[in-house]
Amino acid sequence: MSVLYALYSEPDDVQKAVDNLRKAGVPEREIVVISSEPIEEYEFSHRDKATWLYWIAGGGGALGLTFGTWLTRMTELAWPLPTGGMPIVAWWPNLIVMFELTMLGGILATVITLFIxxxxxxxxxxLYDRAVSDGKILVGVESPAEGARNAIEKALGAGFVGGR
Amino acid sequence: MAHRWGMTVDLDRCTGCGACVTACHAENNIAVVGDAQAAKSRAMHWIRVERYWEGDFPDVRLKFRPVMCQQCDAAPCEPVCPTYASHHTEEGLNAQVYNRCIGTRYCANACPYNVRFFDFYNPQWPKPLHLQLNPDVSVREVGVMEKCTFCVQRISAAEIDAKAEKRELKDGEITPACVQSCSAKALVFGDLNDPESEVSRLSRSTRGAKLLEELGTLPKVTYLARQTQV
Amino acid sequence: MKEATAKRIADDLLRPLLNTSWRFFLLVAILGAIVLTGASAWMYQVWNGFGESGKRWPVFWGFYITNFVFWIGISHAGTLISAILRLVNAGWRRPVTRCAEVITAFALMIGAMFPIIHLGRPWLFFWLMPYPNQRRIWPNFRSPLVWDFFAISTYLTGSVLFLVLPMIPDFALVRDKTTGVRRKFYGTLALGWQGTTKQWHRLESAMQIMAIAIIPVAVSVHTIVSFDFSMAPVPGWHSTIFGPYFVAGAIFSGIAALIIAMAGLRKFLHLEDYLHPVHFANLGKLLLMMSLLWTYFVFAERLTTWYGNGTSEMNVFWVTQTGSYSPLYWTMVICNFVIPFPILSLRRTRTVTGCVIASCSVVVGMWLERFLIVVPTLGHKYLPYSWGPYQPSKVEIMIMISTFAAMGLLYTLFAKFVPIISIWELKVGEHPFPIEAAAQVKEHAILRTNP
Known part of the structure; x- marks a missing residue:
């Protein structure tokens, strides 16, 4: 995969570079901004903010709840052993296990979605440069169109480093 | 109809002789832990004779109370077991499955009567004690809980015999070791579901009371209160 | 953020990873030796039989369960506090969160060992887990011990992930700043983290969700630990107050452990510029609040018992108030209230040293509290004939000591391999160095002057 990128010290320059790339006709999802810390308060840092993560976490929780309900009920009915005069499927204690599995489902769904x-x-x-860890902010384009390389280089301006 | 095994203990008759304790040890292969361990209160007496002194000297009265597993219908020891080692059988017994037990000892803590015992070491049977082991009862390894079973091996044997002979069990046909050895006949065992059995009759006695009845554990052992003033 | 500040933060926080002194090896050797002794003590108990512990009829739970509850309690410092501080967006949390979350992860691992150590047949501990097996029997979901298994494994999974996720960007930073084996090692741990805008957003959303999810889990964990006791119809245990009482006590001891750990890090890793007196003062106030809450719970519990005047309850009551357990009981009250209350109330004494003294006292007091919940009740159940004392054996004491060493060892190793303060979160928060921060926090007269 070929890349082109630039490094900047100031977020204002990053914003400029991102705007220039857009003007140069680079598709939004090919523009990558890399920093060593999350940056707020700039337009470029609000890209990709929309997420389904909260809903997926809720879905994972629902899945966990279903599994917990099935596990407790199924195992209690698989070999019904009375204890202490309690009902075979005892909901009060089962609720505890169901709750824990709900939360576990939510947590695992969140982390798996995050990883994906x-x-x-x-x-x-x-597309990476070790200088990012020194506080530089990287703006780059992944697999730029062949004809667009010069335009991108120009759009990236003073911070342009190179690429492959 | 399923059986529902129960017992009555006549406190008027108990002399505190301890024969039941010895008989229980012999019948159920209960390990004798030795004096050092017994001093650490690790002896395992499935049935014990509690001795209480009442009154101030010289006006004291001695009271005995044999206590064994009360085979509760709402037993606090059962639901707390994570592995179902402790559970309720169809005949109302508090079963303890040694092979399932992992030794959390939770059942012993939940039991209000403290009638559950723990194998702190592997049991040993110094010669010639090994010759008297009861083949009908499994020995327990280190780390499991054990307790009074109402001599479930005798119950099963009698039930199998009765089934083979195609007849009903007779009242008094089954005697747990403690009942058999009680010279004063303070202990009576039988089927509580049979209204005519002696144990049912005695359980209905106005002298009858359950141990720690207020806890709602529904024990199947009834204590008949003392009437004599000795 | 200024590049110079960023560089200084990175340099300061990476120093412990890159430079190792002989003191580190000595500490690891000593702590490791104690841990090994504890492990062999446990093996000795497994080999010879459970009788090597001090348990006896009728006190079937003792030091092991005390330590179990204690360590699970300590684990409530980290993740719970960090999650709450994250959700309310408290700025001062940034240098504190990671060293707090580590406590949770390790304390949970140590605490979760005790139910296994205390088993009569520990080699069968996996029978608590629900899995299809040839015995065709599942665990009993009516048993509080099975609830424990589910609660602790959920909490452990959640807190380890909660700890590890924000570590990934820091691993990437270490990867970039190092060479050779270290670069390979941290490169693997960094999982190929780049730091794209999207990655940051996802990470922050995930942390938000985790923070929301972990709070009810943490509360449920110690409630369920309390259920181990309160579900049994036994005097002194069978009480509805136990859930909140245990949770409050857990947070109480957890904050104390956090303060001690932070003071240790500050001193040995020279993090004076990051862990300010204001952090200790803030946590000290939290500790003070928990001390008052704990005292309130104890009073409520004691008063209801005394007023209810149940025969068997009163036996347990008096044996702790005036009987053989009373020296331990009143030491607990002194350690949990009498000592920390004045130290933490007065601004003059709410210094780093003051907070550490109060915290040490609280840790001792809370350990005693757990012991006093477990043992006196078991020794004084309903039938006086079956009352009995308890004395821990050498094996139990050794195992207990070794768990404290294990905590120290794990913490030391962690601080050696991972930046103990979250570097990227610190950068985001515009971390105030003492001179720059003096204006913001001048109400704290104790503020350390910058060298």
Whole structure:
């Protein structure tokens, strides 16, 4: 995968570069901004903010609840053993296990979705520069169209580093 | 109709002789832990004779109360067991399945009567004690709970005999070891579902009371109160 | 954020990872030796029989369950507090969250060992887990011990993930700042983290959800631990107050453990510029509040018992108030209220040292509280004939000591391999260095002057 990228120190320059790339006709989802910390208060940092994560977490919880209900009921009925004069399917105690599995489902769904959407773990990233960890902010384009390379280089301006 | 095994203990008759304790040990292969462990109160007496002194000297009265598993219908020891080692049988017994027990000892803590015992070490049978082991009862390994079973091996044997002979069990046909050895006949065992049995008759006695009845554990052992003033 | 500040933060916080002194090896060796001794003590008990512990009829639970409840309680410092502070967006949380969450993860692991150590047949502990097996029997979901299994495994999974997720960007930072084996090692741990806008947004949303989810789980965990006692119809245990009482006590002891851990980090890793007196003062106030809450719960519990005047309850009541357990009981009251209350109330004494003294006292007091809940009740159930004392054996004491060493060891190793303060979160928060921060926090006269 070929890439082109630039490094900047100031978020204002990043915003400018992102706007220039858009003007140069680079599709929105090919523009990548990489920083060593989350940045708020800029337009470019609000891209990709919309997420279904909350709903997926809720779905995971619902799945956990269903599993918990099935597990407790099924196992109690599979070999009904009376204890202490309690009913075979005793809802009060079962609710505790169901609750824990609901939460576990929600947590696992969240983490799995995070890993999938954030594309981790992955082995290598072509678009990266160790200078990011020194506080630089990277703006890059993944697999730019052949004819657009010059335009992108120009749009990235002073911070342009290079690419492949 | 299913049986519902119960017992009555006549406190008027109990002399505190301890024969029931010995008989129980012999019948149920209960390990004798030795004096050092017994001093640490790790002896396992499935039935014990509690001795209480009442009054101030010299006006004291001695009271005995044999206590064994009360085979509660709403037993606090059963639901707390994570592995169903402790559960209720169809005949109303509090079963303890040694092989399922992992030794959380929760049942012993939940039991208000403290009639459950723990194998702190692997049992040993110094010669010639090994010759008297009862083949009908499994020995327990270290780390499991054990307790009075109402001599379930004798109950099963009698039921199997009766079934083979195609007849009903007779009242008094089954005697747990403690009942058999009680010279004063303070202990009576039988089927509480049979209204004519002696144990049913005695359980209905106005002298009858359950141990810690207020806890709502619904025990199947009835204590007949003392009437004599000795 | 200024690049210079960012660089200083990274340099300061990566220093413990890159430089290792002989003191570290010595500490690890000593703590490791104690842990190994504890492990061999347990093996000795397994080999010879459970009789090597001090348990006896009728006190079938003792030190092991005390330590179980104690360590699960300690685990309530981290994740719960960190989650609450995250949700209310308290700025001062940033340097505190990770070292708090680590306590949760390790304390839970240690605490969860005790139910296994205390089993009569520990090699069969997995019978608590629901899995299809040839015995064709499932666990009994009516048993509080099975609730424990589910609650603790959910809580452990949640807190470990809650701890690990924000560590990923920091691993990426370490990867970039190091070379050779370290770069490979941290590169693997960083899972290929880049730091794209999307990744940051997802991470932050995920942390938000985790924070929301982990709070009810944490509350449920210690409630369920309390259910181990309150479900049994036994005097002194069978009480509806136990759930909230245990949760309050858990948070109480947890904050104390957190303060001690933070003071240790501050001193040994020279993090004075990151863990300010204001952090200790804030946590000290929280500890003070929990101390009052704990005292309120104890009073409510004692008063209802005394007023109800049930025969068997009163036996347990008096044996702790004036009987053989009373020295321990009143030490507990002194440690949990009499000592910390004045220290934490007065601004003059709410210093780092003051908070640490109060916290040590609280940790001792809360351990005693757990012991006093478990043992006196078991020794004084309904039938006086079956009353009995309890004395811990050498094996139990050794195992208990080794768990404290295990906590120290795990914490030391963690601080050696992972930045103990979340670097990226600190950067986001514009962390105030003392000189810059002096204006913001000048109400705290105790503020340390910058060297």
């Amino acid at each position: 959407t954030a594309k981790i773990p992955t082995r290598e990233n072509t």
